[in-house]
Amino acid sequence: MIQSPYAARAGGVRHYYGPYAMFSGLWNSRQLLRQFVQRDIDSRYRGSWAGLFWSVLNPLTMLAVYTFAFGYLMQSNRALITRAAMAQTAFNIFAGLIVFNLFADAVNRAPSLFTANANYVKKVVFPLDMLCWMAVGSAFFTAMMSLAALAVFYLVAEGPLPVTFALAPLILLPFAFIAAGVVLFLSSLGVYLRDVSQTVGNFISLLIFLSPVFYTETLLPLRIRPYFRLNPLVFPITELRKTALAGQWPDWGGLALYSLAAALIAWAGFVCFQKMRKGFADVL
Numbered sequence: 671m672i673q674s675p676y677a678a679r680a681g682g683v684r685h686y687y688g689p690y691a692m693f694s695g696l697w698n699s700r701q702l703l704r705q706f707v708q709r710d711i712d713s714r715y716r717g718s719w720a721g722l723f724w725s726v727l728n729p730l731t732m733l734a735v736y737t738f739a740f741g742y743l744m745q746s747n748r749a750l751i752t753r754a755a756m757a758q759t760a761f762n763i764f765a766g767l768i769v770f771n772l773f774a775d776a777v778n779r780a781p782s783l784f785t786a787n788a789n790y791v792k793k794v795v796f797p798l799d800m801l802c803w804m805a806v807g808s809a810f811f812t813a814m815m816s817l818a819a820l821a822v823f824y825l826v827a828e829g830p831l832p833v834t835f836a837l838a839p840l841i842l843l844p845f846a847f848i849a850a851g852v853v854l855f856l857s858s859l860g861v862y863l864r865d866v867s868q869t870v871g872n873f874i875s876l877l878i879f880l881s882p883v884f885y886t887e888t889l890l891p892l893r894i895r896p897y898f899r900l901n902p903l904v905f906p907i908t909e910l911r912k913t914a915l916a917g918q919w920p921d922w923g924g925l926a927l928y929s930l931a932a933a934l935i936a937w938a939g940f941v942c943f944q945k946m947r948k949g950f951a952d953v954l
Contacts, residue, residue: 687944689937692799699797706800707807714808725815729767757827761820761915766883768816769907772842773849774874775809780853781860781867784950791950798950799943802857806850813842820914832917838910841920844932845906851932851939858946861953882907902935 696703715724783801790796817838821831860866881903890898898904905928912918 687941689933691944692937692940695797695799696803699800702797703800703803703807706804707811710804710808711811725812726819729764729771729816730819732767758915761824761827762886762911763884764816764820764823765911765914766881766907768813768820769842769845769903769910770878770881770883771816772809772813772846773852773903774877775812776806776849776853777856777870778874779805780856781864781870783853783857784861785864798947799854799940802853802939802943803850805853805857806846809849810842810846814839817842817914824915832914834913834917834919837920838914841906841909841913841925844925844929845902847929847932847936848902851935851937854936854939854943858943858950861946861950877901877903 780802783805784791784798787801790798790801821835824831824835856866856870881901887895887898887904887908905924909920909925913920
């Protein structure tokens with residue numbers, strides 16, 4: 671019998687790491703994933719008076735602070751700033767925060783995912799990667815709640831939503847797979863290197879200023895824009911603003927290429943996870 675080049679054996683259990691193994695495993699465990707995401711969301715807000723509203727209140731608080739700072743205080747002619755300009759600045763910042771927070775919420779949890787759930791690591795038949803997809807799923811849910819809040823405030827301030835607003839989740843979905851690839855890798859590495867959590871926290875703090883959350887790409891010099899676009903947050907932030915706020919259709923060709931790159935990054939993270947999981951039980 672010929673062994674698949676995408677299979678590895680550890681502890682008597684064969685771990686497959688081909689792209690089909692990742693997507694089929696995700697599909698076959700979809701009910702388990704749904705339960706995990708629901709339980710994670712419930713546990714996060716259980717006992718609080720606001721409940722799920724915190725998933726909207728937190729980005730709104732950041733929105734108010736950053737809008738006042740970047741949309742008013744840091745402008746040279748504050749007396750000329752109109753209410754419409756302030757609203758547009760707020761919407762643009764909020765759209766950028768939706769993308770950034772999706773990534774930050776999932777990645778910040780990555781280093782301790784397996785160490786905090788060591789009881790699952792020792793279960794041979796448990797699909798351990800579902801913990802990573804759970805973190806991304808919870809962050810994606812929060813992003814959808816924030817997107818709904820954006821829709822409500824746009825209706826109040828500007829009027830009817832653009833037709834293209836309905837395509838906003840389609841922009842965020844491939845980005846969620848990029849986040850999943852990063853989470854799969856960092857959660858596996860965090861089992862062996864406990865310093866990963868400190869490094870990730872500093873990186874996330876830096877990333878918000880390296881991404882066009884508080885500004886647009888047009889403010890950057892032309893010579894650095896090609897390098898700036900290597901940041902995986904740039905495309906979804908730009909496209910989300912186009913579709914949700916400007917009423918423009920997304921760049922379908924760019925979205926297709928971005929989705930392909932997202933699938934490859936998710937698979938790369940899955941391969942790293944499958945290779946490193948062999949020693950999880952020994953370390954934990």
